[in-house]
Structure formats: structure tokens, C-alpha cells
Amino acid sequence: MTGPTRMSEPELRELADKQAALGEVRGTPAADPVNLPMIRHWLDAMGDTNRTYLDKGIAPPAMAQVWTMPGVRRDAKDRSPVDDMLAALDAGGYTGVVATNCEQTYHRHARVGERLTPATRFSGLTGPKRTALGEGYFATWNVTWYGEGDEPVAEMMFRVLKFRPHRRREGPPPVVRPEPAGREPYPLRPARNRDTAFFWDGVRDGELRIQSCADCGRLRHPPGPVCPACRSANRSYVVARGEGTVFSYVVHHHPPVPGRETPFVVAVVELPEGVRIVGNVVDCPPDAVGIGMKLRATYRAMDDELILPMWAPRES
Known part of the structure; x- marks a missing residue:
């Protein structure tokens, strides 16, 4: 059996229109009904101590997708209008993927014992667009449970965003500065603007800077233009100790991420200063990471220009 053929831009648009014209396509009901053990696991993972869900036999609203997520080996009957579109983009070389938007609307709680049924509607395809990750298309769809x-x-x-990863250049890359020298440009570059420049300047100098309100002193991360407490636009920062603990984490196995080798750990790190920051946990195997693990900040040169803050285990 051959895979999908590579499509031209007009053919991709034609396929997108075709998939959108299908409207809402019902999937198969969830393999398992809404159940208390899964709700309990979810609450534990999220650190949610609200007993209402368990006492009343209802699921947290954000669990809607959990009940109908397919496994690795999917049956043909479980395919949705989105699958053919994504397969066509993969065949066209747009193999990179990064989620850009997720908006959920809740009508009521799912009740223990009922099986949810997903229905998917492909909404549209926009592109091609030139992005920092590479040329790509934005694919949008809606799911109702x-x-x-x-x-x-x-x-x-x-x-x-389904994008075509940058190709590696032939031969050694140009040397931008003596240390570190000759690295391939890291493809995932963080946004740097007036709100975040202070943070990346600190990373360059080996400091973990946390934005603070210059009027009321409240700390906030990620950085933003206005204090959420007093609405002041006057900003400053403090230098954090560079220590924290794992609040939550995921081990990323798939899909491939440009510039990274899987599996790798992405953690929400809780700082003693009172804010949380997202970063990779390094210098230990993924299965050694756990909730409450003590970490220290470390700064890694990703290429000749970019340095990223990461987190490594600390003894005490």
C-alpha cells in the first residue's frame, strides 16, 4: 500500500475545502465510560483537591478530551476529517507540528457511567505562511463531545501549525563567535520583544530574572505589559535564586521536535519566589523525574547565539 502523494498548494486547498464540506463527522463512542479512578488520577496529577467531583460523580470539565483520546494503534473507523488533511501535509514535507490555539467551551459536567461520543469538524486551512519555524500551514478543527x-x-x-523544518546546511556552519563555535542554528527560537528582552538579557548573563511590578512589587511570569494586581504598566525585575521544584511535567516522545532528541522532559517548575516557569529537565533520565524533585537552573548554549535556561537535579 502506498502512502499519500505530495500535493500542490491548489490541491491542498481543494482537499481542505472537501474536508470542511463534510461538516461534523461523528466518531465512535468512548471505549470506557466516565469513571472515578480516572477522575481521581486526573485530580491528583493536577493538584486539585476539590472533592466535589468525586462526591457528586462528575468529571472536571477539562477532562472532556481524555475520555475519547485514541490509542497509538487506531482503527480505520476512528479516522476523522482531520486525519486525511494532516497526512497530506506530512506527505508534502510539512512534518513539523506545533499547537498554536486551544479554546474549550463547557456546557455541563460529564457524569460517571456515561460514554461520550466525539464529533469532529474540519474548519479550514490557512497558508502557506512563513514563520520562524519554517514555511507552513495553519490547520483548524472543532470537536464536540x-x-x-x-x-x-x-x-x-x-x-x-504544520511546517516544513529548515534543512540542515551542507558543510560546517559559519562561526559567529569563538564560544561556542560551529553549531547548527537552533530552529525553535523564543520570542524577544519589549516585554521579554530583560529576561533573555538575564539568561545571557546567567541570571534567572522574574518580572515585578515597579509599583506594588508583585512578581509575574511569563512577563507581560501590565500588572494583573494593580494594573500598573511600570515594570522592574528581581533575580531569582535559580532553584525550584517540579510542580508537574510531561515526557515528550512524539511527534519529533526540530533540534531535539526524544524523549525529553518538559516541566512546570515552582520557584521559592512564588511563580512557576516552564523548562526542560536535563542531566537525568526521564524516568528519574518526579513531582517535588529539587532542581537548579542551568544555562545551555543551543547554537552560536541562543542560550536557554534549563533545569537539572540538585542534591539539597
Whole structure:
């Protein structure tokens, strides 16, 4: 059996229109009903101590997608209008993927014992667009989960960028500065603007800077233009100790990420200063990472220009 053929831009648009014209396509009901053990695991992972869900036999609204997520080996009957579109983009070389938008709407709680049924509608394809990651297309779709009596439980709008990763250049890359020398440019470059420049200047100098309000002193991360407490636009920063603990984490196995080798750990790190920051955990195997693990900041040169803050285990 041969895979999907490479499509031209007009053919991709034609396929997108075709998939959108299908409208809402019902999937198969969830393999398992909404159940208390899964709800308990979810609450534990999220650090949610609200007993209402367990006592009343209802699921947290954000769990809607959990009940119908397919496994690695999917049946043909589980394919949605999105699958053919994403396969066509993969065949066209747009193999990179990064989620850009996720908006959820909740109609009611899912109840223990009911099986949810997903329905997917492909909304559209935009592109090609030139982005920092490479040329790509933005694909958007909507999923509605239905419960008993065909009643909508939750909806989700999801959008991804499917991009063509930059090709590695032949021969050694040019040397920008003596240390570190000759590295391939790291493809995933963080946004630098007036709100974030102070943070990246600190990383360059080996400092973990946290934005603070110059009026009320409240710390905030990620950085932003206005204090959420007093609405002041006057900004400053403090230098954090560079220590923290794992609040939550994921081990990323798939899909491939340009410039990274899988698996790798992405953690939400809780700082003693009172804010949380997202970063990679390095210098230890993924299966050694756990909630509450003590970490220290470390700064890694990704190429000749970019330095990223990461986190490594600390003894005490």
C-alpha cells in the first residue's frame, strides 16, 4: 500500500475545502465510560483537591478530551476529517507540528457511567505562511463531545501549525563567535520583544530574572505589559535564586521536535519566589523525574547565539 502523494498548494486547498464540506463527522463512542479512578488520577496529577467531583460523580470539565483520546494503534473507523488533511501535509514535507490555539467551551459536567461520543469538524486551512519555524500551514478543527440524549457536553477549537523544518546546511556552519563555535542554528527560537528582552538579557548573563511590578512589587511570569494586581504598566525585575521544584511535567516522545532528541522532559517548575516557569529537565533520565524533585537552573548554549535556561537535579 502506498502512502499519500505530495500535493500542490491548489490541491491542498481543494482537499481542505472537501474536508470542511463534510461538516461534523461523528466518531465512535468512548471505549470506557466516565469513571472515578480516572477522575481521581486526573485530580491528583493536577493538584486539585476539590472533592466535589468525586462526591457528586462528575468529571472536571477539562477532562472532556481524555475520555475519547485514541490509542497509538487506531482503527480505520476512528479516522476523522482531520486525519486525511494532516497526512497530506506530512506527505508534502510539512512534518513539523506545533499547537498554536486551544479554546474549550463547557456546557455541563460529564457524569460517571456515561460514554461520550466525539464529533469532529474540519474548519479550514490557512497558508502557506512563513514563520520562524519554517514555511507552513495553519490547520483548524472543532470537536464536540456528546453525552446521553445527544446532549453536548463540551467543545474545543484546536489549531496547529504544520511546517516544513529548515534543512540542515551542507558543510560546517559559519562561526559567529569563538564560544561556542560551529553549531547548527537552533530552529525553535523564543520570542524577544519589549516585554521579554530583560529576561533573555538575564539568561545571557546567567541570571534567572522574574518580572515585578515597579509599583506594588508583585512578581509575574511569563512577563507581560501590565500588572494583573494593580494594573500598573511600570515594570522592574528581581533575580531569582535559580532553584525550584517540579510542580508537574510531561515526557515528550512524539511527534519529533526540530533540534531535539526524544524523549525529553518538559516541566512546570515552582520557584521559592512564588511563580512557576516552564523548562526542560536535563542531566537525568526521564524516568528519574518526579513531582517535588529539587532542581537548579542551568544555562545551555543551543547554537552560536541562543542560550536557554534549563533545569537539572540538585542534591539539597
